[in-house]
Amino acid sequence: MIEPYHLKQQEKEQQLLQKLNELTFWHTEHCQAYAQMMHKSEQQLKAATLEDVPYLPVQLFKLLELKSIADEEVVKVLTSSGTTGQQVSKIYLDKATAMAQTKTLVQVMKPILGAKRLPMIILDTKSVLKDRQSFSARGAGILGFANFGRKHFYALNDDMSLDIEGLQAYLKEYAGQRILLFGFTFMIWQYVFKEARDKGLALDFGNSVLIHGGGWKKLKDEAVDAQTFNQLLKQQLGIQEVHNYYGMVEQVGSIFVECSEGHLHAPSYADVIIRNPITFEPVSIGEQGLIQVVSELPKSYPGHSLLTEDLGTIHGIDDCTCGWSGKYFSVAGRIPKAEIRGCSDTFQGGVKA
Structure with missing residues (x-):
């Protein structure tokens, strides 16, 4: 396995994009609900850049049972934290994804x-x-x-x-x-x-x-x-x-850890994209927006590209004084509830319109 923070962003994106495209095809073939959402929203399954990889809003895992494996292959079910009465996300893992x-x-x-x-x-x-x-x-x-x-x-x-x-x-x-x-x-x-x-x-x-x-x-x-x-x-x-x-239960293994300088870093197998909460277009470095997380790990369920409910800011790429490569960022907290409702309404069929 590649050292987690050694790849420069450009090289990392090339490798990650190929793996994410493979996962989009895999989940389209193995998860009917995901395939329907891709079809309904007329998504291009083969993305040209990381920003073009189709994403699901993380809230969908509270509403739908999304898995790309047979019931008998499920070895573990993870649930998100939630207060009493709240719906929780259910994430289905097979042996290979858990390992x-x-x-x-x-x-x-x-x-x-x-x-x-x-x-x-x-x-x-x-x-x-x-x-x-x-x-x-x-x-x-x-x-x-x-x-x-x-x-x-x-x-x-x-x-x-x-x-x-x-x-x-x-x-x-x-x-x-x-x-x-x-x-x-x-x-x-x-x-x-x-x-x-x-x-x-x-x-x-x-x-x-x-x-x-x-x-x-x-x-x-x-x-x-x-x-x-x-x-x-x-x-x-x-x-x-x-x-x-x-990190979040909806994207297993996507752990973004704080370096010695106090910045969260995206490792070689995952990345973050920040999007404008109204237009959903990617924003510039230093600009706050909704965090999208991508990861090459989720194969048992379609969680390789997710739009979260969290606000964050990318502060730089490949130049953190800690010496780690890739994007580094901070998280400001959840988007206000009123905006979440507005943002959910923008998703026709569960993916970006």
Whole structure:
């Protein structure tokens, strides 16, 4: 597998475009609903550029059962996170797609975590993994990142309280060693940081690296940005190194990780395109718009090109001071609900008009 951040954008686009075109044909042949949408919207199946690859709005996975494999080939069903009563996305994986996801995640994280498994604290509760066939976004994230660790310790009890005694014993046992921490942004803030702060707990995570993602909206409601989050975790818990990531259950394995300079990067097997929320035309570098994600991984369902509900900005290409090639970007959060409705109405038959 190609090193995840070594390909220059032009070379990467050539390779990625070929694979995305192959996937568009594959899903047209193997997913009837996808084929109907392509036909109805008169899409060109062979795109000349990445921007021309047909995309689906991510909301469709909440409304339709989209898969390109037979029922008996499904080995895992992933569901998006959602509050009670909300519809959730269902993503169907076969063995090959699930394996490709795991292998790619290892490659993407290697520049940050190295090849050696680290002692690992999962800042969540073990009960989230109860059903091994059907995973929530949280469960899928934990299971994926658990491959990078050993001697896994779950820091939260089932009632979401912090297992203070267990945590202190674990930190003592691995004192001086590099420890991997993993969790979801809001849960870390709410159930780890706030409890430690409010109870005046003396916790020192020492030589640790934290990987976290998702759940920024609630933190923004509390006026906490990424810089403040990192600073407070360092002050309260002694966490030295923090990397946010951007990803979604609807596009398995598409993990865009923060580099040492605080920018999210698109690895060699995936990319981001930013589109104007009204016209859906691609926008220039530095201009905010809707994030489209493309990936060569989803073969068991038509998720290789998706228009998200998130706003973001590409800040540059091939010139990040961290040394990684390709596009680097930031995410500003969800598009306001009123605009989502307007944007959904623009999709005739579920793809761009």
